[in-house]
Amino acid sequence: MNASDDSQIWLHKHTRREFRNRMNAGELKACLIPVAATEQHLEHLAMEHDWRSCLHIAELVAQRLSPRVVVAPSMSIGMSEHHMRHIGTLSALPGSWLGLLFDTIRSMNHAGFTNILVLNGHGGNIAPCQGIWSQFLQRLEINLQFRSYWDFLPEDVAEAHLKTGRCPGHAQEFETAFALAAFPENVRMDAMEDQEDREPLSATAEAGAAMIESIVVNVSDHVVSMIDGRSIAEIPPFH
Numbered sequence: 001m002n003a004s005d006d007s008q009i010w011l012h013k014h015t016r017r018e019f020r021n022r023m024n025a026g027e028l029k030a031c032l033i034p035v036a037a038t039e040q041h042l043e044h045l046a047m048e049h050d051w052r053s054c055l056h057i058a059e060l061v062a063q064r065l066s067p068r069v070v071v072a073p074s075m076s077i078g079m080s081e082h083h084m085r086h087i088g089t090l091s092a093l094p095g096s097w098l099g100l101l102f103d104t105i106r107s108m109n110h111a112g113f114t115n116i117l118v119l120n121g122h123g124g125n126i127a128p129c130q131g132i133w134s135q136f137l138q139r140l141e142i143n144l145q146f147r148s149y150w151d152f153l154p155e156d157v158a159e160a161h162l163k164t165g166r167c168p169g170h171a172q173e174f175e176t177a178f179a180l181a182a183f184p185e186n187v188r189m190d191a192m193e194d195q196e197d198r199e200p201l202s203a204t205a206e207a208g209a210a211m212i213e214s215i216v217v218n219v220s221d222h223v224v225s226m227i228d229g230r231s232i233a234e235i236p237p238f239h
């Protein structure tokens with residue numbers, strides 16, 4: 001494993017010796033944990049969209065910040081009860097989902113990381129995480145942050161590239177543009193034409209590429225600010 005080897009951004013591609021050596025050398029400064037969902041995305045977009053897009057951002061960020069950042073395996077199932085009417089959707093209940101997320105975070109903290117960014121790609125995961133986050137922070141007392149990747153898309157960039165102005169929406173212009181730019185095989189153009197929701201038709205690969213680039217730059221800057229101590233999660237007071 002060397003600096004030009006792309007596999008070094010993935011935790012699961014390391015042997016235990018390779019990973020141990022990098023941690024002992026102090027090379028790895030932050031860990032990204034992508035969390036998302038596998039759920040219906042209207043008629044035209046593949047169900048993997050949320051985790052695939054989240055993983056795509058995490059991969060590009062880790063490449064940009066190599067060798068300082070490692071990406072833990074993505075949680076590809078999310079909390080998606082609101083989409084269960086469309087079969088094929090997977091959904092975990094908050095108790096089990098948050099338990100697994102906490103155990104993933106705890107394991108990465110045990111490995112030595114104190115800067116951990118949980119990078120989210122699914123709207124349904126936000127409220128449960130916000131509800132529990134202060135307790136996660138009190139339990140671990142580390143720089144543990146939760147952010148959705150679209151939080152890092154500046155409003156003016158979104159405005160410049162989205163005709164509908166909706167971001168992120170659900171399988172609409174933003175997500176469809178993202179897919180057209182990053183994994184176009186996930187977009188069924190014929191189904192887009194004949195479904196009720198017309199917003200995806202505004203999406204272009206060019207807009208998707210521009211928005212992805214902006215998000216990657218901003219997530220990367222944020223991770224650097226976590227590493228160098230400019231962005232530290234505040235531990236809520238203990239009573």
Ligand SMILES: [Zn+2]
Pocket residue numbers: 041049050121122170171175
């Ligand atoms: Zn989505």
